[in-house]
Amino acid sequence: MRVYKIAILPGDGIGPEVTREAVNVLQVLSEIDSTFQYEATEFNWNSEFYLKHGRMMPEDGLDMLMDFDAILFGAIGDHRVPDPVTIWELILPIRKNFKQYVNFRPIKLLKGLESPLKQNDPIDFVIIRENSEGEYTNSGGTMFHAEAREMAVQNTVMTRQGVTQISEFAYQYAREHGLTKVTNATKSNAVIHAMTFWDRIVEEVADKNTDIKYEKYYIDALSAYFVQRPESFEVVLASNLFGDILSDLGSAIVGGLGIAPSGNINPSGEFPSMFEAVHGSAPDIAGKGIANPMAQIWSAALMLEHLGRKDLHDAVLAAIEEVLEEKKVLTPDIGGTASTKEVGKAIARKL
């Protein structure tokens, strides 16, 4: 029997608090289902580690992670280390080096949850975000420090390979899940070089998949549609930055960041994929035990699905929905008074 090797990176702030509950759910699953066994190894690569060692992970950190089947990531960042450091030395190197070029973010209004929108139609779509290039590059710089002519340049870089592979993933995902439409988030009317290129490559892939409907909106209009008619989307395909924005916005219309999960996926399986709540380390509520663990538990469920255990994913999601529907054990972000631990336990009990 396969024993999944899982790397746990709890991180900073509420990261460890919510990750503990997610690992507890894995533990419970392995107890009730003997066909699911795992071995978790924790890595304390966080701001504390940085303050001690001057780096976010050991020099051979990526090599160490290579041995694992998947990574469960908490959240990173506290006030003692600049955000760009924690991010460009930990999250982004993992995403980029492990070719996790898909950032997968379901936007689904779970049973029992209330949307801040008046509209009542079910909301259930996914954002497929390019996760390896685009607006997130360290190419560029600043010049003429403190002079009147001081300036900064930032290079967005998009490649045929990068845009093709994410577009193909989006179409493949749509087909495998019986979905009928891919929506391209673009801004080719203004961000001429990068986004007209993006559209051209996306449309090359769309032209090979004419059984699935293709539509394209400018990111500004699309953001408005997320509020006005979120029920009309199935698969939203977006660049790195646009996907980042749309997924927080998407999470807001279905109950907030306390719920929103994500997977950073390397589709070939050559490298481990990484799963993390969309939310950050939330230093303002860290240590209070009130963070909602649902986003991280759902992220762990996405990990299980990725590892071939869709059955366990579905069981975990059903357990989360049961707890939501009962409305008895909820954290403050969704109107309850329960603690992180209590919610984690309630979900585990449902399993």
Place this chain on the structure above:
Amino acid sequence: MRVYKIAILPGDGIGPEVTREAVNVLQVLSEIDSTFQYEATEFNWNSEFYLKHGRMMPEDGLDMLMDFDAILFGAIGDHRVPDPVTIWELILPIRKNFKQYVNFRPIKLLKGLESPLKQNDPIDFVIIRENSEGEYTNSGGTMFHAEAREMAVQNTVMTRQGVTQISEFAYQYAREHGLTKVTNATKSNAVIHAMTFWDRIVEEVADKNTDIKYEKYYIDALSAYFVQRPESFEVVLASNLFGDILSDLGSAIVGGLGIAPSGNINPSGEFPSMFEAVHGSAPDIAGKGIANPMAQIWSAALMLEHLGRKDLHDAVLAAIEEVLEEKKVLTPDIGGTASTKEVGKAIARKL
């Protein structure tokens, strides 16, 4: 008495339809208030013009506009001309050459309008969007056409002058309007070169204006907050692209693009400023006479305020609100059955 010289660029699609109603409102104002006189000159620079002349405006188009006190712009784009052409050869050259470095966008839930959000607090803030540089540059390009290694690069360029002047405008606006807080929209955790520079310059200005509260959010989180707690914002300061996204999103939470106005402002007055609805030319409903003229009429009101006639601005906005509150003459986008013309007339009648 001063006679304001106003250039009218109706543009494409619904642009001419809604602009006609806005000009009609100006006409009515000049009839009832003899201290307000204007002279309108129409320029048919649109897609039709492009198809005839191979350019979006005459070679000396910008010179021709220089004579005017302000520009009222409809909307541009139809399916016969690629969007980047209409935009990079007409809207953007005007914004950039006339140093309209402020894109001013009020987000206000008018009386009588329903928000798609369940929350009931008043929504009333402004987005101050950098309008001359940033993500909107034609610097960059593509390489290796059709090869496997094909790629595109897009340069975001931010300058000390550009970021300083928009930040100063935001603080000055806040102070002049008795507002207490400026919210900086950033992404300095990921878009390292440009956005850490942006933050640094914004914060230099913030440090000189400590009587006004400063806060900073990443654009992804901020987009979510627009849905979750829009009542908490007063002045939102954003880069060109982020301001573009936030203003469509903002318009969605207060009734949609049929209402949202904007001003492209050259604060020094050295060049004419330009006023336009946030919405586009909407080719899908063009010619049907059902476009909502309120956004364009409100834009004309912003123009009046810019020209020193805040009294007229307030009168027009009050007239729009009266029509909204009566709920009798509304276009389909906000739940009515009236035509563009009927709504325009109803507003004019209130004056």
